[in-house]
Amino acid sequence: MRDASGSLPIIDVAPLVAGDAGKLEVAAAIARACRDVGFFYVVGHGVDATLQDELVDASRRFFALPVERKLEIAMERGGRAWRGYFPVGAELTSGRPDAKEGIYFGSELSADHPLVKAGTPLHGANLWPSDVPELRRTVLAYMSALTELGHALLRGIALSLELDEAYFDERYTHDPLILFRIFNYPALPADQRDAQWGVGEHTDYGLLTILKQDESGGLEVETLDGWREAPPIEGSFVCNIGDMLDRMTRGRYRSTPHRVRNRGTRDRLSFPFFFDPGWETVVRPIETCPEETPRDRRRWDGLDLQAFDGTYGDYVVRKVSKVFPGLRDALGAAS
Secondary structure (H helix, E strand, O other): OEEOOOOOEEEEOHHHHHOOOOHHHHHHHHHHHHHHOOEEEEEOOOOOHHHHHHHHHHHHHHHOOOHHHHHHHEHHHOHHHOOEEEOOOOOEEOOEEOOOEEEEEEOEOOOOOHHHHOOOOOOEOOOOOOOOOHHHHHHHHHHHHHHHHHHHHHHHHHHHOOOOOOHHHHHHHOOOEEEEEEEEEOOOOHHHOOOOOOEEEEOOOOOEEEEEEOOOOOEEEEEOOEEEEOOOOOOOEEEEEOHHHHHHOOOOOOOOOEEEOOOOOOOEEEEEEEEEOOOOOEOOOOOOOOOOOOOOOOOOOOOOHHHOOOEHHHHHHHHHHHHOHHHHHHHOOOO
């Protein structure tokens, strides 16, 4: 385990992926990273590099299309499944439009799946662009690989909390909510690069985010010492914990605010994969986690996570309704 030259910790998770000796050492490194900053790089993850390159190539092809072609898979056509394309400015963070466009994906579910038949938000079929047919195969393969990695990392997080490594699988992630995004942050005019946020300060909703970023950089993480850049490191993913893990650990592991600004001269691609509790699971504190002394920092949104009581579905729908106000009616969510 090493430090990224004064940046975030780099953790070799190969023992977790393979189930080999050395898992406890990896877990100890994860514990330090989660307590100190809530972000870390992972290497030794085993996700095929060729698959990642194919994903990047297909994504660049899609975002290079004319906007009217991209809108053939507009999110409005995805309905309650919350899938498809949105143009620049259509997604909000803290009420402000983000300077990014993107495609939303999730687990590919048929119309006869029980949760789809019940009209459950965020469940259903993905929308695939006819102009880039290879995107379907590539995205589904990538989501499958990242799902396996997510299970391995949650085993490490369980061990880091001195729990049985199957703790999360048995209670929350045997059938996880899988959401995947491909974001494109267009290059901005020189006079806007320092002022315009691609996505403003926020935390992620669930348990664990596994992020692939391109070589452009631009990700920033809030630490107790101020904002810190998280530059791309070849062959790695950036991982961060979400609000529900913060809730479960009573604040021992904090969901850390982060933001993105594209200061480069070319478009920036980002691939966040969200590995979250099952929709109907009730999120409760881990009994062995003591309550933490509050840090000298308020959450960006003023929310008290420890006061939340309900299912993960309840939580994420409330959040989604603020990110995409136009979907409130489709999702049946309150503002």
